[in-house]
Amino acid sequence: MTRTEYRWLLPSAMADPELPGDRARTRRTVRDWAVDITAFLCAAGIALLVLAAIEADETTADFVVVVDSVIGAAACCALWLRRRWPVGLAVALVVICIVEPVAAGALMVALFSLAVHRPFKPVAIVGAVALIVAPLQPFLRPDPETSFTVSAIIGVLLILLVLSWGMVVRSRRQLVLTLRERARRAEAEAELRAEQAQRLAREAIAREMHDVLAHRLTLLSVHAGALEFRPDAPTAEIARAAGVIRDSAHEALQDLREIIGVLRGPGDTGEGERPQPTLATLDGLIDESRRAGMKVTVDQRVAAPADAPAATGRTVYRIAQECLTNARKHAPGTEVTVTVTGGPGDGLTIEVANPAPTEPFERVPGSGQGLIGLTERATLAGGRLEHGPTPDGGFVVRARLPWPAA
Helix, strand or coil, X not given: CCCCCCHHHCCHXXXXXXXXXXXXXXXXXXHHHHHHXXXXXXXXXXXXXXXHHHHHCCCCCHHHHHHHHHHHHHHHHHHHHCCCXXXXXXXXXXXXXXXXXXXXHHHHHHHHHHHHHCCHHHHHHXXXXXXXXXXXXXXXXXXXXCCHHHHHHHHHHHHHHHHHHHHHHHHHHHXXXXXXXXXXXXXXXXXXXXXXXXXXXXXXXXXXXXXXXXXXXXXXXXXXXXXXXXXXXXXXXXXXXXXXXXXXXXXXXXXXXXHHHHHHCCCXXXXXXXXXXXXXXXXXXXXXXXXXXXXXXXXXXXXXXXXXXHHHHHHHHHHHHHHHHHHHHHCCCCEEEEEEEEECCCEEEEEEEECCCCCCCCCCXXXXXXXXXXXXXXXXXXXXXXXXXXXXXXXXXXXXXXXXXX
């Protein structure tokens, strides 16, 4: 059941988002009508009881009874305006009750409404005035059966009771509305966190697709371009290039299947996942690049590559893969130097450098997003990455990643 379905069971201040005391006019709910009718009947009943006591006093003139009856009826009818003008109605009834005991019931209802619908300051002011003038009514219109002291004490206690009760009701309503707003805010924050998590997941998948597929597709582009511009190449070289194209296409399809499997979720592909690359598989990446015709020099001074943390080793592998891809696109024919050093407690450092190209070549388009992704990947791994041109026109990428001591 939603809030709109049981709105008729709530007071209007609770059914609407405003806090009690807001000046916005709202439509009465079914509960409001029931409460207003009950309050009117209670005030009218008290007025009739007081009027009966006044009529029973033989010293009271008839015109006084008539005036009391009219004023009492008007005071009870005025209670229908208590939600719209609670302060004005309460002040008016406080003044009237100085000389009209028949309006006492209406005054109690008005003070209760004032405490429910208005903040503490106007309630305190009007309540203080009501307490001050409370002894005047039994002084001016004494009850022959009750002493002045008892009547004054009863009047003060009733005012304090209805004001306290009204403030308790207001505090409870404010607490409920505050909790409702807090729950609404928590739901909004949860939705925002879910959207943020989805965005981060999409970015991670996009980064992984770039890192994995760009390497394979660059091999395809370079060797296809070589076959296109050198149709007279030796048969062995054409066969080798065709083999690299075939292997790269096969690997690209395998990587694409893995990424689609991640998007579909577990259990949808029916195929086992291939092992993730680590520092120990870096040699295989270098050999693959050499088979594709690149000149790669490796200086690896890591005693036990297999002992490197999986996340750190995978980050080193992706950095080397992206750098080799960029060197193949932007500096073909040059010798790329890959240096990996470090160990437990010292961290891992990888540096990939290539000189400026010396021969003209067909440029492969690139967006530069790969280096941005590498910087983010290194930062997520707890390290840092720097890249930029060298004085001789080459390019170098250097990253340092953590490797905690055993």
